[in-house]
Structure formats: structure tokens, C-alpha cells
Amino acid sequence: MDDLGFADDRPIEAHDQDLLGRSTFAKNLAAAIAGWKNKESLVIALTGAWGSGKSSIKNLAIQEFAANPSHEVIEYNPWEWTGQEKLSSSFFNEVSLAIKRKDKSEDGKQLAKVLRQYGRKLSAGAVLMEGFAKYLPLFLGSALVTSYLSVWAENPVAQTVMAVLSGGSALAASAAALKRLARFLSDRAEGLDQSAKENELTLSEIRGEIRTLLAKREHPLLIVMDDIDRLSPDQMKALFQLVKGNMDFPNVVFLLLFQRDIVEQGLELAGFKGAEYLEKIIQAPFSVPALSTERLEAVLFERLDAILTNEPQLAGKFDTDYWTGVYRKGLSQFFHNLRDVYRYTSTLAFHCRLLRGADVAEINAVDLFALECLRTFAPASYDAMPQHKVALTGSGLLMRQDQTEKGRITDIVQSIVALAPQDYRSGAEQIIKQLFPTLDWVFKNTTYDGSTHGRWLRESRVCRVETFDRYFELALPISEVSNSLLHSLTLLLPDSERFCDILRNQNESQQKTVLERLESYVDDFPLEQSSAVVETLLNVGEVVSGRESSITSLSPPVQAFRLLRFFLLRHDDPATRSGLLLRAFENAKGYLVLERLLSLEASSRREAKPTDLDDAGFEQLKLMFVTDLLAQANHNPEAFIAHWNFISFVHRLNYFADGAGSQWIKQQVTTLERFVLFAEAAVNKGTSYGGNGPSAFYFVRIATLDELLGIETCQGWIEKIQRAELTEPARQAIDLVEDALGRHQRGEKSDYD
Structure with a gap:
């Protein structure tokens, strides 16, 4: 496994890699194979499901068996070959090459030679019989091929085939088909002729020599065939026929590895009764040991x-x-x-x-x-x-x-x-x-x-x-707020400047998400630095993008208010909370957040609900809020009127300081420019729902005009307005104010009045 954890999924090769305790089983299997000496072969099957460790056990057993230099192991991969003749030829050729490479004795060299000859004869016979099965109808009725028969009629295998054919009846054949048959016989003749030149022994004689040479061996020859369940049904059939046909060789052990149910199904498709057929071939069936x-x-x-x-x-x-x-x-x-x-x-x-x-x-x-x-x-x-x-x-x-x-x-x-x-x-x-x-x-x-x-x-x-x-x-979406950012912001809470700089660089949606997600981290905010944390959260309301909350979505300033309140509630004493706010507000003029805290506190007191602040602290905070907000308003009246939360601020001044908000407006809205700013601030947004989905609409409440500036004063300013000189938003605001004044004159009231 590499540093990323990738595993190659290859079978283990050595006992020190064994994680599942299969070494003992593998050693016992190797000892049983090494002790085999009999006049016939031993066929062992190791069966198990895909991935159960068959190949790993095989490797461990081979390692143990091959530790004795006189032991020979031949691993044969049947799925690399197709066709009966190729399977037989390749099998004996592989075994021959392995013996020739490992056993330098005279008997070893002779065994390698006769195994190779045996494989060729089996291959030649298989090809020949396959060809005759294809061309048999043509062959029986043709005089054209007589000349070709003379080429190979003296070959022992050919004589056997001719004896079979001699009992057939003649059939007609076309000239083209007979030519194809002639080419087939000519090709086979060359191969059979080469076989005859190498050795004039019959198959039976070669088998006898192989048996004699194998019987002389002191240790069994281990032939391993893995991945048999990868074969096609016909290939499975050919392989087991190959094993079955050579089970009489002494001192040979076949170790076959496969998933039993797959092989049984394959043999069924090939025309055998799978389980019964395997029982006739396999003498020592083993299953992969159960894994705990x-x-x-x-x-x-x-x-x-x-x-x-x-x-x-x-x-x-x-x-x-x-x-x-x-x-x-x-x-x-x-x-x-x-x-x-x-x-x-x-x-x-x-x-x-x-x-x-x-x-x-x-x-x-x-x-x-x-x-x-x-x-x-x-x-x-x-x-x-x-x-x-x-x-x-x-x-x-x-x-x-x-x-x-x-x-x-x-x-x-x-x-x-x-x-x-x-x-x-x-x-x-x-x-x-x-x-x-x-x-x-x-x-x-x-x-x-x-x-x-x-x-x-x-x-x-x-x-x-x-x-x-x-x-x-499987990645962090580009627009999503990362946990790492939230973690960093939590650590930076005592540092108001750095915290607010990070938030300031986020867009409104990201600011909202950050503040919303930070709610789940409130318990991690440092209590030992509470004054600095409160100061930061007051400032947050002033740096985030401002807008009113909707029915389903809270604005960033409201999210900042919620964070501050949840953090304050971690302090059990209301006086402690008030003291934290009073000290923080001296340095951080967080009007938006403090306004909401004071509004909630006032509402709770009116409704006789539990409050967050003590009485003395609440009164001090109201006074400080009113004093500082009015000072800010007087310092830059146009900026105050243009503030998106202007109407809410003046209502709060009215409530906390006996109409101080209306008084300020009447004193400061003394020009057309400031009245237009006032009109724009008085516009409200609503949403209607119809057959085509939700749609936005805008309106001005009559009560807002009357309470804050007065109906007559507003009417006077409207008469002085030159609409052609206004921007489009300003013109729309003036139209809405004029519409509200018209409703008032007519004695009409809308749903939002």
C-alpha cells in the first residue's frame, strides 16, 4: 500500500506477508504434496470464492514446497490458450521446458523430449480429427483427394482415421469444396510427416516411456493451474479432459484452483454434470479455510x-x-x-x-x-x-x-x-x-x-x-464556505480588525453563510476574551452587506446579532452581559447589532418574558445608543438619511427617546435633496404570489410619512419636486409617496397601511 492507501490487490508471495493466518494450512498442503509417491497422479483442488485468498495460499505452499531444490513446480496458465489442440500442445510443451530447464540429468533431458513429442502427437491428432469432422461429408464422396491420401496414409494416426472413414458411404461434393479439403490434407500431411521423422513411436509407446521416467523420480512433479474459473465452458471442458486423460502418470500432483460453483456451471454448459464430473477427477478437494x-x-x-x-x-x-x-x-x-x-x-x-x-x-x-x-x-x-x-x-x-x-x-x-x-x-x-x-x-x-x-x-x-x-x-464547491475558514475566523474573533477584514472581502451570500455557519461554533468562542469577542461582533454588523431579512432568509446584520446574543447567553449573569456590551460599545459603534439587541430586550419586557440584560444595564445601553446615534446623524445628515436602515433607526429613536427620531427628521429634512433621500428610505418592498409565481411590489406607508415628517410637510415638498431632474429610483420613490398621499386624501387604506 502506498502513502495514499492504494493496494495492488495481488496475492501475497511470502509467509511474512500473511495477515490472515493461512501459513499453517499452506505448509501442511506443501508437506502432503512432497510426500506423494504413487503409480498414478494426485489431483488436488483448492476452491474458494473470488477474493478468498486461493492464490495467496498457493504461493505460500509453492514457497514451502520449492524450498527443497529437488522439488519442481510448474505453473501453467490455461486461460492464455484456446482450443483443444493448443491446450494439449502448450501444456506438455510448458512442462517439457520446465523440466529441461531445471533437471539437467539424462533422465530429465529424455523426459523433456518425450513430453514434447507426446504433446505434438496429441495436438496433431486433435487437429486432424477436428478437420475430418468438418470435411467428412465431402471426403467420403471424393475421388479428387486420393492423391493426397497417399502422402500420409502410412502414418499411424492417419491409418486410424482411414479405418474409421472406410465404413462410410460416398457423398457428392462440389469442386470448390473438394479443393478446400485437399488443401487441409496437404497441410496436415506436412505436420504428420515432421512428427514421424522425430520419432516413430506410437502414442502408447511414448506414454509408457513417460511413465517409466516419472516413476524413477524421487519427488513428485507439482503442476499448478490457477484461475480455472476464468475459462469459457469449452476451455474448462478441455482442461479437465486433459487432466483426466493423464491421471495415470506417476509422481505427478496437479493443484487446481478455482471457484467451485462457477466451474460446475461451466461444465454443465459444456454438456457434463458439473459436480459429478469433478468428483471423478479430483481426489483431494480442499476449501480455503474460513476467515474469522x-x-x-x-x-x-x-x-x-x-x-x-x-x-x-x-x-x-x-x-x-x-x-x-x-x-x-x-x-x-x-x-x-x-x-x-x-x-x-x-x-x-x-x-x-x-x-x-x-x-x-x-x-x-x-x-x-x-x-x-x-x-x-x-x-x-x-x-x-x-x-x-x-x-x-x-x-x-x-x-x-x-x-x-x-x-x-x-x-x-x-x-x-x-x-x-x-x-x-x-x-x-x-x-x-x-x-x-x-x-x-x-x-x-x-x-x-x-x-x-x-x-x-x-x-x-x-x-x-x-x-x-x-x-x-468529493471536493469543496467553489461557492461553499470551508470549515477551515470557519476555524480561522473562530480563532480570530478576539481580533476585530482582522476578522472584519476577512468578512469584508466576502460577497453578501458568503457573508451570510459564514455568519450562519458560525452559529454552530458559538460554544467554541473564547469566554476568557469575551470583551474582545463582543466588540468584534458589534463591528461585524457595520461591515457586512446590509439589507432587510426576508421571510425565509436572514440578512448578514441579523446573523451577526444572533451570534452576539448566543454568545452573551453563555454568561449566566444578566449584569455581566450588560457590562460586556457597555464596555464594547464604547469602542465599537455597532448600531445595527445593538439596535436589534435592545429591540428584543424591550419587546421581552413589554410581554413580561425573560430578559437578557439587567434593568440598570438596559437603561444605560439605551441612553448610550440614542446619544451616539444622534451624534452620528448630526455629523453627516445626508449619509444618515441614505442609510438602508434609516427608517428603523428613527423609529428606535422615537421609542427610546420620546420622539427623538421624528424631531431629528423635521429639523434636518430642510432641502429637496434631503426630502428625496427621505422618500427613498420610506419605500418598502413586498412580494405577491399569483399564477405566474412570486413577484415584487413597492409601496410607502401613510403612517410612516405622518409619524416621521407629517402629511402636510410631505405634500409641500412633493409640489416643489421637478421630476425631470430626478434619477429613476428617486422618481419611483416620489411617485410612491404621492400615491400614498393620494390615498390619504381620498380616505382610502391599503393592506399595507
Whole structure:
């Protein structure tokens, strides 16, 4: 395995690589082979499922067997050859070459020679009979081929064929077909002639010599054939016929490796009764020893530990209790052999590196481990999950929690599970239910409060819509806020200037997301530096992009207010909270955030609800807010009127300081330019819903004009306006003010008045 965890999935070669305790079995198998000495061959089968370790056991057994220099091992790969004649010829040629290379004795050289001759004769006979089967109808009726028969009629194999043919009846043949037959016989004649020149012995005589030479050997010849289950049915048939036809050779041990059910099915397709046929050939059947769950898990966990060691960002937040539950209920059902472990961990390490993050992990390690298991073993289920993000994360705005919705979500989960292979469906279902507690209301009738959802977000769980996509895109989306940025901002909270500089460089959407995500980190804000943190959060409201919140979305300043309030509530004493705000506001004039805090406090007091501040602190804060805001307004009246939150500010001044807001407007709106700014500030935005979907509309409330400046004053300014000199937004604002004044004169009231 390399540093990324990729495994080559090749069988082990030596005992020191054995992780599963198969060495003892392999040694015993090698000893049994070495002790074989009999007048016939021994055929051993080692069977097991794909990935169960057959080839590894074979390698260990061969290493043990070949430790004795006098032991000879020949590994023959039958799937490299096709056709009966090529299989026979290649087999004996391979065995011949191996003996010639390893055994330099005279007997060894002679054995190599006769094996090669034997293979050629078998090959020639097989080709000849195959050709006659093809051309038999033509051959029997043709006088044209007589001249060719004389070329090879004296060959022993040919004589046998002619004896068979002599009993046939004559059939007619076309001239073209007879010519093809003639060419076939001519080609075969050359090969048979060469065979005759090499040795005039018959097949029976050659076999006898092979038996004699093999019987002289002190140790058995081990012939290994692996991957038999890769062969086609016809190739399987040819291979087992080859083994069966040569089982009478002494001191030869065949070691055959295959997955039994696949070979039995292949032999059935080739016309045999698979199981019965194997029983006639295999004398010593062995199965790969059963693999204990404990051994396999030890290998899996060792590789997972190695991955986490290389990824400290993931290891630092790894939830062992959560992992134990997810593994035992779901992942454990997917691992049956080492190949499963290697397939899984090879790509897991790579994906961990992709999502490790700069400072902290961008994902939850347990969730990634579990989803990688689905991606590896149930890829169709994994691929289907992004299509159902809303259902899985429970993020639909209008999602109902009723029986109809339960049925719909249950069907979605079952459809995802059904895409997994049959053996993995139970595990896939358990993984989905473990990773998405947002589905517990469907399957357990259990719901969770906001703090739990906040914890899931802080832990970057896949069940949160904010982090869901990165598990399937296997990268951090470009527009998404990274955990590393949030981590950095949390550390920078005591440094107001640097914190605000980072936020200032984000667009409005990113600012909103950052502040929203930071809510789940409030418990990590440093209490020992509370004064600096409060000062920073007050300043945040002034540097982020300002706009009013909508029904479904909070503005960045409101998000900043929420962060500050949640942090203050970590202090149990209301007086402590007030003191923190008073000291911070002296340095950080965070009018937007403080206005919302004071408004909430005032509302709670009116409604006799629990309050966040003590009475004395609340009164001091109101006074400081009013005094400083009016000073700011007087310093630059045009900028104050143009502020997007101007109307809210003056209402707050009215409430906290007996109409101070209206008084300021009447004193300062003394020019057409300032009245136009006032008109633009008074415009409200609404949304209507019709058959074509939502649409925006704009209006001015009569009460706003009356309370802040007065109806008559507004009417007077409207009469002085020169519309041609106005910008388009200004012209629209003046039109809306004039429309509101017209409604007032007519005694009409709209829904928003």
C-alpha cells in the first residue's frame, strides 16, 4: 500500500506477508504434496470464492514446497490458450521446458523430449480429427483427394482415421469444396510427416516411456493451474479432459484452483454434470479455510488507523462512539475477504486527502467512511442519493411531517436501497438510517431540537444540507464556505480588525453563510476574551452587506446579532452581559447589532418574558445608543438619511427617546435633496404570489410619512419636486409617496397601511 492507501490487490508471495493466518494450512498442503509417491497422479483442488485468498495460499505452499531444490513446480496458465489442440500442445510443451530447464540429468533431458513429442502427437491428432469432422461429408464422396491420401496414409494416426472413414458411404461434393479439403490434407500431411521423422513411436509407446521416467523420480512433479474459473465452458471442458486423460502418470500432483460453483456451471454448459464430473477427477478437494471476522476486522482497522494517522484533521474530530454504531450496524456487512478490505481502503485514503481541509476537516470522517463503503460496494445506491438531498436532509421549506410524507420518504429510501446488490441491501439501509438522523421522525417517530441540528452542522455531517454536496462532489464547491475558514475566523474573533477584514472581502451570500455557519461554533468562542469577542461582533454588523431579512432568509446584520446574543447567553449573569456590551460599545459603534439587541430586550419586557440584560444595564445601553446615534446623524445628515436602515433607526429613536427620531427628521429634512433621500428610505418592498409565481411590489406607508415628517410637510415638498431632474429610483420613490398621499386624501387604506 502506498502513502495514499492504494493496494495492488495481488496475492501475497511470502509467509511474512500473511495477515490472515493461512501459513499453517499452506505448509501442511506443501508437506502432503512432497510426500506423494504413487503409480498414478494426485489431483488436488483448492476452491474458494473470488477474493478468498486461493492464490495467496498457493504461493505460500509453492514457497514451502520449492524450498527443497529437488522439488519442481510448474505453473501453467490455461486461460492464455484456446482450443483443444493448443491446450494439449502448450501444456506438455510448458512442462517439457520446465523440466529441461531445471533437471539437467539424462533422465530429465529424455523426459523433456518425450513430453514434447507426446504433446505434438496429441495436438496433431486433435487437429486432424477436428478437420475430418468438418470435411467428412465431402471426403467420403471424393475421388479428387486420393492423391493426397497417399502422402500420409502410412502414418499411424492417419491409418486410424482411414479405418474409421472406410465404413462410410460416398457423398457428392462440389469442386470448390473438394479443393478446400485437399488443401487441409496437404497441410496436415506436412505436420504428420515432421512428427514421424522425430520419432516413430506410437502414442502408447511414448506414454509408457513417460511413465517409466516419472516413476524413477524421487519427488513428485507439482503442476499448478490457477484461475480455472476464468475459462469459457469449452476451455474448462478441455482442461479437465486433459487432466483426466493423464491421471495415470506417476509422481505427478496437479493443484487446481478455482471457484467451485462457477466451474460446475461451466461444465454443465459444456454438456457434463458439473459436480459429478469433478468428483471423478479430483481426489483431494480442499476449501480455503474460513476467515474469522476478528482477523479480517483487525486488517481493516489497521488500514483505517493508518489512513487517520496520515490525516490529522480527520483524526482530531473522529467520533469513536459514532463510528462503532455505524460500523456494527451497517459497514460490517460489506467485508467478507481481504479483497473487499483492499478495494474499500484504496480509494478511501484518496478521498480523505481530497477533503482533509487546510486546517480542519471539511467533512465528518465517519460519514465519509460509511459513504465510501456504499460507493465501493453499492455504487448505484450512492449515485442515487444526491437526487434526494432534500428528502434525506429534511431541508424542504414546506415539508410536512404527516403520514403521507412518511410514506413518500420511506419509498425514496427503499428505492435507494433496492439499487444495491441483493447481499448488501440490509447494510445499505442501515448505513442510510445511521447517517441521516433527519429521517428518524419517519422511522423512529423522533425529532430533534435546534441545538442538535447545530451540532450536526458543526460536525459537518452529511445529514445537513449545507455540507451534503461535498460528500458526493468529493471536493469543496467553489461557492461553499470551508470549515477551515470557519476555524480561522473562530480563532480570530478576539481580533476585530482582522476578522472584519476577512468578512469584508466576502460577497453578501458568503457573508451570510459564514455568519450562519458560525452559529454552530458559538460554544467554541473564547469566554476568557469575551470583551474582545463582543466588540468584534458589534463591528461585524457595520461591515457586512446590509439589507432587510426576508421571510425565509436572514440578512448578514441579523446573523451577526444572533451570534452576539448566543454568545452573551453563555454568561449566566444578566449584569455581566450588560457590562460586556457597555464596555464594547464604547469602542465599537455597532448600531445595527445593538439596535436589534435592545429591540428584543424591550419587546421581552413589554410581554413580561425573560430578559437578557439587567434593568440598570438596559437603561444605560439605551441612553448610550440614542446619544451616539444622534451624534452620528448630526455629523453627516445626508449619509444618515441614505442609510438602508434609516427608517428603523428613527423609529428606535422615537421609542427610546420620546420622539427623538421624528424631531431629528423635521429639523434636518430642510432641502429637496434631503426630502428625496427621505422618500427613498420610506419605500418598502413586498412580494405577491399569483399564477405566474412570486413577484415584487413597492409601496410607502401613510403612517410612516405622518409619524416621521407629517402629511402636510410631505405634500409641500412633493409640489416643489421637478421630476425631470430626478434619477429613476428617486422618481419611483416620489411617485410612491404621492400615491400614498393620494390615498390619504381620498380616505382610502391599503393592506399595507
